[in-house]
Amino acid sequence: xxxxxxxxxxxxxxxxxxxxxxxxxxxxxxxxxxxxxxxxxxxxxxxxxxxxxxxxxxxxxxxxxxxxxxxxxxxxxxxxxxxxxxxxxxxxxxxxxxxxxxxxxxxxxxxxxxxxxxxxxxxxxxxxxxxxxxxxxxxxxxxxxxx
Numbered sequence: 761x762x763x764x765x766x767x768x769x770x771x772x773x774x775x776x777x778x779x780x781x782x783x784x785x786x787x788x789x790x791x792x793x794x795x796x797x798x799x800x801x802x803x804x805x806x807x808x809x810x811x812x813x814x815x816x817x818x819x820x821x822x823x824x825x826x827x828x829x830x831x832x833x834x835x836x837x838x839x840x841x842x843x844x845x846x847x848x849x850x851x852x853x854x855x856x857x858x859x860x861x862x863x864x865x866x867x868x869x870x871x872x873x874x875x876x877x878x879x880x881x882x883x884x885x886x887x888x889x890x891x892x893x894x895x896x897x898x899x900x901x902x903x904x905x906x907x
Contacts, residue, residue, distance in 0.1 A: 765837045773830045779822050786815045853889050860885030 789812045798805045857879050866884040869876050877885045886894075 762838060765834060765841070768837075769830055769834055773826055773833070776822065776826070779819060779826075782815055782819045782822070786812060786819065789815065849892060853892065856888045859888065861888050861891040862886050 789808055793805060793808045793812065796805055796808075858881070860877070860880045860882050863882060863885045866873055869884060869886075873884065876887065876890050877883065878887060878890070880887045
C-alpha cells in the first residue's frame with residue numbers, strides 16, 4: 761500500500777510552475793554573475809548576489825511547503841488505508857468466524873489442531889482469524905528477509 765501512496769503523491773505534489781521558474785531564474789542569475797568581474801563591478805555583483813539569495817530563499821520556502829503538504833497527506837492516507845484494511849479484516853472475521861478457511865487431515869495439525877480450529881469446531885480446520893494471524897506473520901517474516 762505505501763508504494764501506491766508514494767507513486768500517487770509524486771504525481772499530485774510535483775514541483776509547481778512557480779518553483780521551476782524560480783530555478784530557471786536562479787540559473788540565469790548565476791550565469792550572469794559568472795560573466796562579470798567581482799572586483800571591477802562589485803555593486804552589480806552584490807546586487808545579483810542579494811537577488812540570488814532571495815530566489816534561493818523563495819525556492820526553499822516553496823519546497824518546504826510542498827514537502828510538509830506531502831508528508832501530511834502521506835500520513836493521512838497511510839493511516840486511513842490501515843484503518844480501512846483493519847475494518848475489512850474485522851468484518852471478514854466476524855462474518856466468517858464459524859466457516860473454516862481450509863480443512864486438513866486432523867493428524868497434520870495434531871498438537872495445535874484445537875487452537876487452529878477455534879471457533880469453527882470442525883476437526884482439522886483452520887479458522888479465518890487464525891488464517892489471518894498465520895499469513896500476517898509469514899508475510900512480515902518474508903518481507904523482513906528482503907530488506
